[in-house]
Amino acid sequence: MAWSADDEEDSVMTDPTVVVRSVRVRYRSPSSDAAAMRAVSPAKRAFLRATGQQPKVTVDALKGVSLVARAGESIGILGRNGSGKSTLLRIIAGLETPLAGNVMARSTPVLLGVNAALVPDLPGERNVILGCLAMGLSKAQARELLPEVVELAGIGKAIYRPMKTYSSGMGSRLRFAIAAAANPDILLIDEALSTGDAAFKERSERKMAELRKAAGTVFIVSHAAQTIEEMCSRAVWLMEGEIIGDGPGPEIAHDYRWWSWNITKNEFAKADEILARCRQKWAPREPVIADPDMYKRAPRHAY
Numbered sequence: 001m002a003w004s005a006d007d008e009e010d011s012v013m014t015d016p017t018v019v020v021r022s023v024r025v026r027y028r029s030p031s032s033d034a035a036a037m038r039a040v041s042p043a044k045r046a047f048l049r050a051t052g053q054q055p056k057v058t059v060d061a062l063k064g065v066s067l068v069a070r071a072g073e074s075i076g077i078l079g080r081n082g083s084g085k086s087t088l089l090r091i092i093a094g095l096e097t098p099l100a101g102n103v104m105a106r107s108t109p110v111l112l113g114v115n116a117a118l119v120p121d122l123p124g125e126r127n128v129i130l131g132c133l134a135m136g137l138s139k140a141q142a143r144e145l146l147p148e149v150v151e152l153a154g155i156g157k158a159i160y161r162p163m164k165t166y167s168s169g170m171g172s173r174l175r176f177a178i179a180a181a182a183n184p185d186i187l188l189i190d191e192a193l194s195t196g197d198a199a200f201k202e203r204s205e206r207k208m209a210e211l212r213k214a215a216g217t218v219f220i221v222s223h224a225a226q227t228i229e230e231m232c233s234r235a236v237w238l239m240e241g242e243i244i245g246d247g248p249g250p251e252i253a254h255d256y257r258w259w260s261w262n263i264t265k266n267e268f269a270k271a272d273e274i275l276a277r278c279r280q281k282w283a284p285r286e287p288v289i290a291d292p293d294m295y296k297r298a299p300r301h302a303y
């Protein structure tokens, strides 16, 4: 089902694959900022200094994010560095628990991350088997998929070399091929697709179209508005942990690109205008699910 702002069904969403409701994620991180040290009590400051520690500060990575993904959608997640894109993917993958809110998924999402559990000392082909096993496939299924993964990754004879000898682009391509070959219902991709050449791009687009056709959902994180524009039916623009806009891929990517361009040119008033327009036109909506039983069937996180 294509995304449509005018779609009456938008308020009651049918066929959801992933539901993210009011998710907040907060990190506590040590900080060398002198102001952070000044903010703690004198006793605590003395303790931290004596033990060589730094005070902790709070980072609100996601500040109440809601979205519903539906079967057949490819959803791009756009935003500047530190806007919360990877955090959102990790939350959807169930790798982190939110401070508040919850995430439901129709099936276990497969996250293709830069830290996918592969072994740098082993050749690419051995890592394909390991990756498939990690996604729950049997050894026989993994062996069967090997040629398809090798073809999709398209890294030639490098497949026989240890992964630690790969360029970052080659590594990303192999990880994408491993994750996609298992035909997951929900595939989460963090920045892999911008690293390939034209042939890889075409193959990966074809694979993603296949997954979507099988009524799956693909999430793609990218800084590159063009990747989102070309590959995603829908896009979510994140800024400082909040959704600025959630709408058709090309339109959101266009707004994001214009906003970024104006920021680069120090045209802050124009950038603010684009932001305000996008917020107004493509504001995220609180999910209302046609089948509330889904929450009972597939709880991933509890309040």
Ligand SMILES: Nc1ncnc2c1ncn2[C@@H]1O[C@H](COP(=O)(O)OP(=O)(O)OP(=O)(O)O)[C@@H](O)[C@H]1O
Residues within 6 Å of the ligand: 027, 028, 029, 059, 060, 061, 079, 080, 081, 082, 083, 084, 085, 086, 087, 088, 223
């Ligand atoms: N483990 C962590 N501990 C503390 N802070 C974190 C942690 N992980 C992420 N953050 C902070 O949360 C915020 C969002 O980070 P996130 O990695 O989700 O951003 P991003 O949009 O994916 O960035 P990038 O485009 O640079 O990959 C950032 O301010 C980041 O510093």
